[in-house]
Amino acid sequence: MANKKVVVCGAGFGGMEAISYLKYKLKDKVDITLISDKDYFLFKPNTIYIPFGKDPKDLMFQFLDSAKRLGVQFHKASVEGVDPSKQRVYADGKYFEYDYLILAMGAKMKPEEVDGLGEYANTIWTPQEMLKLRDSINRLVEDTKGGKHREVLFLVPPNNKCSGPLYEIVFMLDTYLRKKGVRDKVNITYSTYEKTFIQAFGPRLHQVVTSEFERRKITGYNEYVVDKVESNQVKYRNGKSLPFDVLISFPPYYASTYLQGLRSDERGFISTKTPTRQLVDYPNIYAVGDIGDFPVKQAFLALLQGDAVAEHIYSDIEKKEFVAEFIPTSMCIMEQFDKATFAQVPLQLTGDPQRPVEVRQSDIDQYKVGSSKIWRLGKKLLGMYLPWRFKNCKPFHAGPAWKTMEVGLKVMMKVLAS
């Protein structure tokens, strides 16, 4: 019998993990084609270091040689559409036939959804935007060294689906300005539409952020919903306004690619069955990572989803029972430069659009948070381990290398988180 054809769209966290895990489980029993508009993997979480000097090239990893060696066909092309009735995906005018299709093309930003945001804010998403932020921070330091006082305002608008990195940048900026000896010349304010800080991660992260804001003399505002951005102030729907010389924001999210004919929400996020990531209408199409409808968009969740999809396809091909559902547990390490905060958060969907996830009470013992200088080492290790795995088309979550990482992580959690 001919091998089944799996087409994977997008070479990010979800796509690379799904491919690598499939290869790990099925070896040569499956034909894999990868279509992506970039021929490298970008380690997006570490782009937070670019504004503070990191070279973006150090975060872009080539995987083509290993993919070729493993027999994965790669096409650099932009996916435009899917025809589920013909089992074809269209990219740059060509089509590719599939038995199983994995959509993992991620998200994009829509700053224009907020009046003035695109014009006046430093936004964070691409390495180019991070380089522009670096220029703004350099100018800020120069201005303050010249004796000026400056206002820096952070803004999380509604429909941003991953506010964590903006919290990292506010803490990193505070530490950075202290090291430069100009912190006393800069007033830092943080405003978010969220009811609590990093709302998705529950009450314990809110506590950590609140006490960090106090320690660092950062003024934080919750439930500040932006109305519009003007050249030197943000106006909020509660009638308040906050001034800025430098505005730093993480804009509202949209699906990277709108695929006509596939059921999605108003932002293009594809409707799935949560445990398997199968599309609600087409069981042989899957959505993994930011492009799917899971309301929190995170690399770690994209990896878990990639694993679940690979396991599901493996079970289908090998006629085995599927036992590896996607159970959403978020994990992150928040950089702060002087220390880092680790969080592992078991999540569950609520059905409430204002508060789409909450901490899963049935696994409350897995809800772990801890801050320490040593967690910075953990972040560094992850920043080396994951790109190394993907460069070699190996899954994050499998094999002896992962077992070693897992043991290390468990020890660190035991000692440094509670």
Ligand SMILES: Cc1cc2nc3c(=O)[nH]c(=O)nc-3n(C[C@H](O)[C@H](O)[C@H](O)COP(=O)(O)OP(=O)(O)OC[C@H]3O[C@@H](n4cnc5c(N)ncnc54)[C@H](O)[C@@H]3O)c2cc1C
């Ligand atoms: C600054 C920043 C910091 C972050 N920090 C963290 C963190 O600490 N921890 C964490 O868990 N998450 C973090 N995230 C979120 C995380 O990066 C994303 O959730 C993750 O990248 C999603 O993975 P993905 O595979 O869905 O999409 P992506 O990683 O974005 O990959 C999508 C891929 O699809 C390709 N593509 C897009 N459109 C098309 C198309 N039409 N055709 C073909 N290819 C296409 C893209 O080029 C890319 O290769 C951070 C995000 C940012 C911006």
